[in-house]
Amino acid sequence: MSENSNIAIRVSGLGKMYRMYSRASDLLWELLSRKTRHREHWALRDISFEVGKGEVVGVIGRNGAGKTTLLRIIAGTLDQTSGTVDVKGRVSAIMVLGTGFNMDLSGRENILLGGLVLGMTHDEIAAKTEDIINFSGLQEFIDSPCREYSSGMVARLAFSIAVSVDPDILIVDEALSTGDMIFNAKSYARMRQIARSGATVLFVTHSLQQIYDLCDKAILLERGGLAAVGEPRTVGYLYEQKVHEEMAALNQTNAPVLQIGNLVSSENRKAAITNVEVLSLTTKERTSRLKDGDEYLIHITVEAKESVRSVSIGYDIRTQTGVQVYGFSTSNAGVEENLLAGETKEFTFWLRPSLNNGTYFLNVGIAENIHNADHSSYYSMMHFIGDSVTIEGVTDSIFPGISNMRGKFQSSKVMTGELAEDKQV
DSSP: OOSOTTEEEEEEEEEEEEEEESSTHHHHHHHHHOOOOEEEEEEEEEEEEEEETTOEEEEEOOTTSSHHHHHHHHHTSSOOSEEEEEEOSOEEEEOSTTTTOOTTSBHHHHHHHHHHHTTOOHHHHHHHHHHHHHHHTOGGGTTSBGGGSOHHHHHHHHHHHHGGGOOSEEEEESTTTTSOHHHHHHHHHHHHHHHHTTOEEEEEOSOHHHHHHHOSEEEEEETTEEEEEEOHHHHHHHHHHHHHHHHHHHTTOOOOEEEESSOOOOTTSSEEEEEEEEEETTTOSBOSEEETTOOEEEEEEEEESSOEEEEEEEEEEEETTOOEEEEEETTTTTOOEEEOTTOEEEEEEEEOOOBOSEEEEEEEEEEEESSOGGGTTSEEEEEEEEEEEEEEEEOSOOOSSSBOOOOOOOEEEOOSSSOOOEEEO
16 A cells, blocks of 8 residues: 555556457457457446445446445455556455355354354354344354355345454445345444444445445446546436436436436426525525425426426425435426526425434436326436535424424323323424
8 A cells, every 4th residue: 555544545546347259259269360359348448446444335327337346355355457556454345245154154163164264263253253243133043054044044044144253454346235124224323333433335325315324435336437436415416417317328328417406407408497596494594504384485497498298396304415305397387388598587485394403405306207297106217416405403492303304292091000191292
């Protein structure tokens, strides 16, 4: 590792190429004739990024983007074609469920086998075996052959072994996707604990919520290339953009435009959002402070370059970590809206928020309905603006969570004993 001691992983110009042959015999003919009979497929090309010690980094991207290939190279189980990978510290990786397991052996025996693969001594494994079993929650099955385990049970045991070594770098490739909810919560808490100890966690997921909840940084791969590296919410927006682009291609419409923050003109698209503002009905002024119980109007202005028969205009409110608190649109309201070429149109939404104290973000978007408002799930996004307005939630109430659901205590009642009375509030 180079001069920066805070860097755990440095990837520079990384590439991985596979030779693809149409027939098995082509490889032999290529060796004999020394004429190319293959085509090159680059699973990764020119990937560069750094991961600091103690960071939790999520890798996202569609199937075939190169996520698993990247993690295998970093873990040292696959050689790269070009570029360099510098890894500092002891690596523990879960790449495929039960890799290295002997399915005819019991869970306890596979703990020994897995521990040896990870470089632990027999004494170290013996000292940690009970903790591994307890963490996995497989106490009653631990002496049964692993072939009798479900895929989720194998995932739990594999993860429990991998995190028992107190690694400097933990790499997880979707191994938790088959785990149950309780074990997943324990696993994510363990990953955070590992990160707080100064170690690094790198994991693949298709869930943006996991990215927002767990990660300090996100990496987006697209067709073997590096599409983005950065703050999870921003990278998450870009991932959503890729999904909307694919939907637009399937619907044979123009690709959508995504932006973070600043507004832009409507050039080169059918329609664009040119202004967003929140107006307080109490003060009649523009504001970004949403007080619990007060009423507000959200104005979204759209400029149309072309006529669009059916559109949906809407917004959502998200936390700083990207959790969607609420969303609404004209289609949700069952309203059919259209745009005429050259017109500017303002759409107004009423809102009475009940947010906890904190910072939130207002995102707005305009989409073309493929059919009509009655089939609003079939649409192509035309323009989406993330973080168009930074909102401050304000409330005098004290409650856990994000939104005030106006809960009240109703009564208590003694069900047994000599006294049988109600306490009404």
